[in-house]
Amino acid sequence: MAGPLVQVEKLSKTFGAGETAVRALAEVDLVVEAGEVVGLKGPSGSGKSTLLNLIACIQEPTAGRLSIGGQVVWNGQWRVPDLRRLRRERIGFIFQFHNLLPFLNAVDNVALAMTLDGVDRTTARQWAGALLDYLQVGKRASAMPSRLSGGEAQRVAIARALVNRPQVILADEPTAALDSERARVVMDLLRQVAQEQQAAILVVTHDEKIFDRFDRMVALRDGRIEADERRAM
Amino acid sequence: MNLAMADIRHKLGRFVLTCLGLGLLMGVALSMVGIYQGVVSEALALSRSLRADLWVVESGTRGPFAEASRIPGDVREMVARLPGVAAAGAITLRTAEAQAPQGTIRVQVIGYEPGRPGGPSVIASGRGLGGGRFEIVADARSGLPLGATLMLGRNRYHVVGTTRGLVASGGDPLIFMQLRDSQDLQFRLAPAAARRAIAANSAGGGTDTVNAIIARLHPDADPALVAETARRWKHLSALTDQEQSNLLTQSVVNRARVQLGMFTVVLLFVSAVIIALIIYTMTMDKLREIATLKLIGAPDRTIIGLVLQQALLLGGMAYVAAVGLVFAARDVFPRTVALGPAEVAVMAVVITVICLLGSLVSIRAALRIEPQQALGG
Numbered sequence: 082m083a084g085p086l087v088q089v090e091k092l093s094k095t096f097g098a099g100e101t102a103v104r105a106l107a108e109v110d111l112v113v114e115a116g117e118v119v120g121l122k123g124p125s126g127s128g129k130s131t132l133l134n135l136i137a138c139i140q141e142p143t144a145g146r147l148s149i150g151g152q153v154v155w156n157g158q159w160r161v162p163d164l165r166r167l168r169r170e171r172i173g174f175i176f177q178f179h180n181l182l183p184f185l186n187a188v189d190n191v192a193l194a195m196t197l198d199g200v201d202r203t204t205a206r207q208w209a210g211a212l213l214d215y216l217q218v219g220k221r222a223s224a225m226p227s228r229l230s231g232g233e234a235q236r237v238a239i240a241r242a243l244v245n246r247p248q249v250i251l252a253d254e255p256t257a258a259l260d261s262e263r264a265r266v267v268m269d270l271l272r273q274v275a276q277e278q279q280a281a282i283l284v285v286t287h288d289e290k291i292f293d294r295f296d297r298m299v300a301l302r303d304g305r306i307e308a309d310e311r312r313a314m
Numbered sequence: 315m316n317l318a319m320a321d322i323r324h325k326l327g328r329f330v331l332t333c334l335g336l337g338l339l340m341g342v343a344l345s346m347v348g349i350y351q352g353v354v355s356e357a358l359a360l361s362r363s364l365r366a367d368l369w370v371v372e373s374g375t376r377g378p379f380a381e382a383s384r385i386p387g388d389v390r391e392m393v394a395r396l397p398g399v400a401a402a403g404a405i406t407l408r409t410a411e412a413q414a415p416q417g418t419i420r421v422q423v424i425g426y427e428p429g430r431p432g433g434p435s436v437i438a439s440g441r442g443l444g445g446g447r448f449e450i451v452a453d454a455r456s457g458l459p460l461g462a463t464l465m466l467g468r469n470r471y472h473v474v475g476t477t478r479g480l481v482a483s484g485g486d487p488l489i490f491m492q493l494r495d496s497q498d499l500q501f502r503l504a505p506a507a508a509r510r511a512i513a514a515n516s517a518g519g520g521t522d523t524v525n526a527i528i529a530r531l532h533p534d535a536d537p538a539l540v541a542e543t544a545r546r547w548k549h550l551s552a553l554t555d556q557e558q559s560n561l562l563t564q565s566v567v568n569r570a571r572v573q574l575g576m577f578t579v580v581l582l583f584v585s586a587v588i589i590a591l592i593i594y595t596m597t598m599d600k601l602r603e604i605a606t607l608k609l610i611g612a613p614d615r616t617i618i619g620l621v622l623q624q625a626l627l628l629g630g631m632a633y634v635a636a637v638g639l640v641f642a643a644r645d646v647f648p649r650t651v652a653l654g655p656a657e658v659a660v661m662a663v664v665i666t667v668i669c670l671l672g673s674l675v676s677i678r679a680a681l682r683i684e685p686q687q688a689l690g691g
Contacts, residue, residue, distance in 0.1 A: 130689065133689075134686050134689070137609070137685075139609065139684070139685040139686045140686065165608065165611045165612065165613055166611060166613075167611075168609065168610065168611040169610065169611025169612075170611070174609055174610060174688075176606075176688065176689060177689075180602065180606045180688055182317075182320075182603050182606065182607075183324060183603070184317070184320045184321040184323070184324035184325075184603075185315075185317075185320055189315060189320070192315065193315055193317075193610075194610055194611075196315045197610070197611055197612050197613070197616065198611075202315055205315075225324075241610070253689050
């Protein structure tokens with residue numbers, strides 16, 4: 082293990098102010114190591130999506146400290162001048178409904194993440210094609226998202242999340258739209274990626290059928306960590 | 315990777331239909347610009363065709379277009395002898411309704427003396443007027459072909475030549491005829507009225523009256539100076555060609571010009587609002603995609619480029635459709651739609667500015683989309 086890639090210390094998030102203030106996250110501590118796949122569960126309003134948003138740097142914490150890949154990102158204020166660049170280079174995202182751009186085919190959806198990072202289109206498409214082959218959807222490279230099955234689309238989305246070799250992968254209910262069999266395949270794929278790329282993977286999920294695919298399962302309730310269980314695989 | 319083009323290709327049918335719809339609106343705005351220019355060019359068409367340097371009219375009037383003017387025909391000889399005058403000719407002008415083969419048409423009849431200033435400068439087909447009477451040269455806008463006959467007053471006239479693009483300020487096509495014919499048409503009384511005038515011993519029988527004398531000057535002559543000399547005759551007024559042109563555009567057709575100009579401005583404003591709304595709708599349709607782009611780290615310039623390129627492509631394609639439409643249909647318009655490269659280019663710049671301004675609201679909205687809007691169902 083190469084050390085923690087996500088380090089959350091006493092991280093809090095409060096929405097609003099005064100009497101109407103809602104504390105969504107209260108002094109949460111969480112460390113995710115390289116190669117680790119961590120599940121985040123909890124009832125609605127428990128703060129799991131807020132925690133994911135804070136780690137993704139798309140919402141600003143109210144207090145605490147956040148580090149990504151050993152670099153302090155927030156400790157009272159943002160410490161990184163270009164958050165989008167940070168997300169582009171270090172964080173990969175997988176969504177519940179794949180969120181592929183409907184006007185780009187599968188390979189271009191994957192290559193887009195690289196071209197945003199300045200890689201020329203030809204090289205980006207070559208890399209994207211190879212990654213789609215690796216994820217066993219290479220034959221669907223030229224298909225538009227509307228022509229892909231749920232499982233295929235989610236694999237393409239995973240390829241997009243991986244193509245810039247991010248240190249951290251954040252997934253928001255990635256198996257919610259999939260049947261049990263495909264959900265397990267996706268999770269096995271994420272485990273494989275975590276191992277091979279030594280990435281830290283954090284997955285928000287309600288899907289009990291994949292709970293056994295996590296190294297750790299963190300349970301949140303009322304903005305606090307209720308349980309943090311390491312699982313024997 | 316051009317996201318704007320990819321999105322357009324993805325929804326090509328919708329984009330093309332939007333362009334066509336917007337093209338129709340722009341076509342109307344462009345037509346108004348053409349009609350506006352047409353009113354000005356029509357107003358000046360006759361005076362330009364006559365190539366007159368000086369207009370001599372009745373004293374106290376600014377005729378013959380802005381006001382009625384009647385002067386004796388022999389004034390032509392007086393004007394011809396003025397220093398600096400190379401040639402002078404008498405003309406009459408009269409709006410008339412005539413019986414043509416295709417029905418009743420409204421025309422502006424110009425009477426002049428062949429061989430002297432006053433006739434059309436270019437004959438499109440056939441020949442100019444010769445010595446024969448009851449011949450006319452008609453503008454193509456009248457719909458009269460060579461050899462056709464036209465019933466004017468009590469006489470029948472034969473078309474011996476045609477012109478192109480010669481209309482009066484009101485858009486009526488011009489018809490040229492011998493001065494004597496036009497004087498008869500304009501000033502000779504009907505038989506019954508003539509008998510009554512003779513019985514009353516009034517001077518109703520004289521017809522050597524014209525509406526204006528036009529003169530061409532020697533190249534070294536100063537039109538203002540010659541006009542000043544002509545004004546010394548107390549019964550005459552004189553206008554230089556420049557003064558006549560100003561009068562035509564600033565007085566004769568001024569109200570129509572301003573009306574069309576204001577309508578054009580209103581149309582451009584409406585176009586701007588519609589373009590802005592279309593671009594805004596196109597942008598908001600991609601709310602989730604823009605949020606996803608932001609979440610995966612796309613910089614603002616990528617988002618701005620997406621909106622701006624689509625706005626400019628929309629405006630560009632719609633404008634091409636508009637230009638095609640107007641140029642295909644402009645001959646169907648009853649009045650001149652005068653559109654040249656300058657008008658088309660200026661309008662293209664206006665449309666570009668409208669698209670740029672119209673996309674500002676959408677760009678602002680796109681930049682305010684939060685990346686977390688990509689998350690969740």
